[in-house]
Amino acid sequence: xxxxxxxxxxxxxxxxxxxxxxxxxxxxxxxxxxxxxxxxxxxxxxxxxxxxxxxxxxxxxxxxxxxxxxxxxxxxxxxxxxxxxxxxxxxxxxxxxxxxxxxxxxxxxxxxxxxxxxxxxxxxxxxxxxxxxxxxxxxxxxxxxxxxxxxxxxxxxxxxxxxxxxxxxxxxxxxxxxxxxxxxxxxxxxxxxxxxxxxxxxxxxxxxxxxxxxxxxxxxxxxxxxxxxxxxxxxxxxxxxxxxxxxxxxxxxxxxxxxxxxxxxxxxxxxxxxxxxxxxxxxxxxxxxxxxxxxxxxxxxxxxxxxxxxxxxxxxxxxxxxxxxxxxxxxxxxxxxxxxxxxxxxxxxxxxxxxxxxxxxxxxxxxxxxxxxxxxxxxxxxxxxxxxxxxxxxxxxxxx
Amino acid sequence: xxxxxxxxxxxxxxxxxxxxxxxxxxxxxxxxxxxxxxxxxxxxxxxxxxxxxxxxxxxxxxxxxxxxxxxxxxxxxxxxxxxxxxxxxxxxxxxxxxxxxxxxxxxxxxxxxxxxxxxxxxxxxxxxxxxxxxxxxxxxxxxxxxxxxxxxxxxxxxxxxxxxxxxxxxxxxxxxxxxxxxxxxxxxxxxxxxxxxxxxxxxxxxxxxxxxxxxxxxxxxxxxxxxxxxxxxxxxxxxxxxxxxxxxxxxxxxxxxxxxxxxxxxxxxxxxxxxxxxxxxxxxxxxxxxxxxxxxxxxxxxxxxxxxxxxxxxxxxxxxxxxxxxxxxxxxxxxxxxxxxxxxxxxxxxxxxxxxxxxxxxxxxxxxxxxxxxxxxxxxx
Numbered sequence: 001x002x003x004x005x006x007x008x009x010x011x012x013x014x015x016x017x018x019x020x021x022x023x024x025x026x027x028x029x030x031x032x033x034x035x036x037x038x039x040x041x042x043x044x045x046x047x048x049x050x051x052x053x054x055x056x057x058x059x060x061x062x063x064x065x066x067x068x069x070x071x072x073x074x075x076x077x078x079x080x081x082x083x084x085x086x087x088x089x090x091x092x093x094x095x096x097x098x099x100x101x102x103x104x105x106x107x108x109x110x111x112x113x114x115x116x117x118x119x120x121x122x123x124x125x126x127x128x129x130x131x132x133x134x135x136x137x138x139x140x141x142x143x144x145x146x147x148x149x150x151x152x153x154x155x156x157x158x159x160x161x162x163x164x165x166x167x168x169x170x171x172x173x174x175x176x177x178x179x180x181x182x183x184x185x186x187x188x189x190x191x192x193x194x195x196x197x198x199x200x201x202x203x204x205x206x207x208x209x210x211x212x213x214x215x216x217x218x219x220x221x222x223x224x225x226x227x228x229x230x231x232x233x234x235x236x237x238x239x240x241x242x243x244x245x246x247x248x249x250x251x252x253x254x255x256x257x258x259x260x261x262x263x264x265x266x267x268x269x270x271x272x273x274x275x276x277x278x279x280x281x282x283x284x285x286x287x288x289x290x291x292x293x294x295x296x297x298x299x300x301x302x303x304x305x306x307x308x309x310x311x312x313x314x315x316x317x318x319x320x321x322x323x324x325x326x327x328x329x330x331x332x333x334x335x336x337x338x339x340x341x342x343x344x345x346x347x348x349x350x351x352x353x354x355x356x357x358x359x360x361x362x363x364x365x366x367x368x369x370x371x372x373x374x375x376x377x378x379x380x381x382x383x384x385x386x387x388x389x390x391x392x393x394x395x396x397x398x399x400x
Numbered sequence: 401x402x403x404x405x406x407x408x409x410x411x412x413x414x415x416x417x418x419x420x421x422x423x424x425x426x427x428x429x430x431x432x433x434x435x436x437x438x439x440x441x442x443x444x445x446x447x448x449x450x451x452x453x454x455x456x457x458x459x460x461x462x463x464x465x466x467x468x469x470x471x472x473x474x475x476x477x478x479x480x481x482x483x484x485x486x487x488x489x490x491x492x493x494x495x496x497x498x499x500x501x502x503x504x505x506x507x508x509x510x511x512x513x514x515x516x517x518x519x520x521x522x523x524x525x526x527x528x529x530x531x532x533x534x535x536x537x538x539x540x541x542x543x544x545x546x547x548x549x550x551x552x553x554x555x556x557x558x559x560x561x562x563x564x565x566x567x568x569x570x571x572x573x574x575x576x577x578x579x580x581x582x583x584x585x586x587x588x589x590x591x592x593x594x595x596x597x598x599x600x601x602x603x604x605x606x607x608x609x610x611x612x613x614x615x616x617x618x619x620x621x622x623x624x625x626x627x628x629x630x631x632x633x634x635x636x637x638x639x640x641x642x643x644x645x646x647x648x649x650x651x652x653x654x655x656x657x658x659x660x661x662x663x664x665x666x667x668x669x670x671x672x673x674x675x676x677x678x679x680x681x682x683x684x685x686x687x688x689x690x691x692x693x694x695x696x697x698x699x700x701x702x703x704x705x706x707x708x709x710x711x712x713x714x715x716x717x718x719x720x721x722x723x724x725x726x727x728x729x730x731x732x733x734x735x736x737x738x739x740x741x742x743x744x745x746x747x748x749x750x751x752x753x754x755x756x757x758x759x760x761x762x763x764x765x766x767x768x769x770x771x772x773x774x775x776x777x778x779x780x781x
Contacts, residue, residue, distance in 0.1 A: 274529055278577055349607060361609055374756070
């Protein structure tokens with residue numbers, strides 16, 4: 001048992017650090033520094049740079065474009081990205097859909113869809129939740145009926161409503177869970193469809209979240225015609241794909257490296273802010289203890305994730321244990337948001353979204369912290385709420 | 401021992417509640433906040449004329465209803481239930497508090513204006529460097545003839561965009577963090593040299609950064625003793641803290657009620673989610689937090705009439721409870737609403753945002769814990 005980095009690992013870290021320093025888009029950095037909401041091209045610019053280097057999909061199998069890195073290298077890579085405060089690659093295509101396609105898809109599907117995901121050419125969104133199907137995802141009602149088109153080809157006609165579709169306003173394609181057998185048991189009648197978002201009958205409608213942002217959407221499907229060859233895996237067996245996807249979604253959700261960077265930001269703020277006794281807030285015994293506790297909790301999460309990664313490298317896929325990562329990872333992110341907001345005191349209150357940048361109200365680092373705290377409440381709700389994650393552990397791990 | 405409200409106090413509660421039910425729905429509030437000026441002067445006018453509540457804590461010979469802090473508590477709780485942004489706290493509780501307690505010569509005229517709804521007051525006390533240490537002041541008031549010249553920057557002055565007058569703390573002597581040398585002034589917002597940079601707050605209020613640049617005021621602007629203002633500031637902020645705790649109780653009731661209602665009607669896995677024991681226990685814990693908050697608010701309200709030290713301990717103890725409850729009740733209300741709790745269109749998120757801002761209003765949990773420790777154990781302990 002050891003934590004040593006080999007000389008090769010050290011060289012890799014140097015390579016990764018240099019690559020980011022030399023290639024991270026300057027305009028993107030400036031937008032991030034100004035706290036601007038990022039647009040579609042912003043999100044994709046870094047993805048495309050990484051794709052050129054062959055680094056956009058480190059966790060994929062090598063034959064589809066993976067890097068073949070060891071778990072240690074993947075860990076170093078995520079650390080270096082967080083250290084440089086790069087934006088993350090959007091998970092919808094790379095981490096959520098792609099594993100489903102390369103595990104369950106046909107050869108044609110792999111060839112058709114994986115390159116666009118890898119190279120950041122196609123923006124994917126997720127059509128899972130419905131107004132009546134959240135935690136109880138298997139009760140979803142969006143239905144797909146099979147018909148033969150005028151061209152003699154087989155199609156599904158899809159009708160229903162999806163919700164909480166993150167960044168769906170930018171999406172080129174979406175992956176959807178639909179009901180293909182209304183008479184079967186809930187999990188048994190579901191299929192996994194890939195739908196071109198430009199298909200007639202699709203309407204994406206903005207949901208404004210409580211901090212004022214536009215991140216999630218409702219997606220309405222009205223007689224949307226989808227070729228049968230866009231179905232992944234067998235008809236009525238989409239739940240198998242859905243479950244695999246959710247496990248991948250959970251394992252990426254721990255966000256250890258990002259939280260380390262978040263902790264660093266809290267420290268920076270608390271060095272600048274004054275405590276009630278006049279010194280830096282970071283010297284305040286109450287505050288510094290909270291920072292220390294959070295750092296210890298983060299270490300516990302990090303080592304739990306490393307153990308999971310080590311398991312994956314020995315051939316086990318992400319199992320129900322990944323629910324631990326989701327629960328602890330999101331709790332830590334939320335506590336970081338709380339601590340940052342607490343640190344800035346009075347300047348947590350101004351709402352500057354509509355005043356434009358450089359409003360010069362309070363310190364720059366305070367802007368948006370309340371919004372981040374409010375928005376961050378979603379993390380214990382999405383991807384299977386933390387209550388559902390505990391159910392998963394109770395059933396699948398503890399056998400209760 | 402008696403925790404009941406008088407008939408008059410109960411009537412006051414009903415009057416405010418029924419007015420707000422008619423005029424302060426979630427939609428009416430939302431539309432008003434979106435538009436300029438971001439609050440409703442006609443609601444304020446109704447508070448003054450139709451309801452008469454702006455005189456609630458003032459003596460009858462000043463034109464008030466003859467009440468006190470309990471009336472403030474009753475009204476603030478109702479205002480909390482409707483997320484009212486109009487400046488009762490700044491004008492009546494804080495402004496009224498300074499005017500009542502200081503023996504200020506111009507008090508009766510100003511109180512008349514407050515009761516009539518024409519005088520609106522915002523309290524400019526916080527400074528960018530000062531956190532929750534009210535005597536940490538860079539703002540100065542330099543003696544100039546018989547009057548003073550004020551210079552400085554006040555941070556996040558809630559309600560300043562609506563105000564006609566500012567009550568401002570400034571140093572007339574001593575070092576930046578000394579307890580002595582603090583003075584309190586009342587300044588018309590239109591005084592030359594006062595500039596405000598207005599903005600909304602995350603919970604729907606309006607606030608300003610207020611700058612004083614060589615603002616000349618007469619000797620009659622001084623409230624209380626020159627250089628001896630800190631005890632008065634502490635007293636009024638304790639009263640404001642307790643009033644805010646009462647507001648919080650109103651906010652918490654709505655968060656709890658809304659969550660019960662939602663979980664009863666939201667069905668997953670073939671049953672209302674309120675049937676799941678893990679959620680039931682969570683809602684019970686929210687309820688316990690709410691009840692403890694109400695208890696502590698009553699306690700602190702009673703202690704407002706006690707000695708300085710008991711009053712301060714009571715206010716800080718209550719604020720610790722309220723700050724913790726704000727986090728627990730607010731976060732769990734959102735969690736139990738699931739994705740719906742994250743939307744701007746549902747009221748629950750707006751109560752959560754107010755609860756979050758109340759957490760740090762007049763001092764965070766850590767601030768009040770430390771203050772309580774010092775008050776009860778002494779500085780040496």
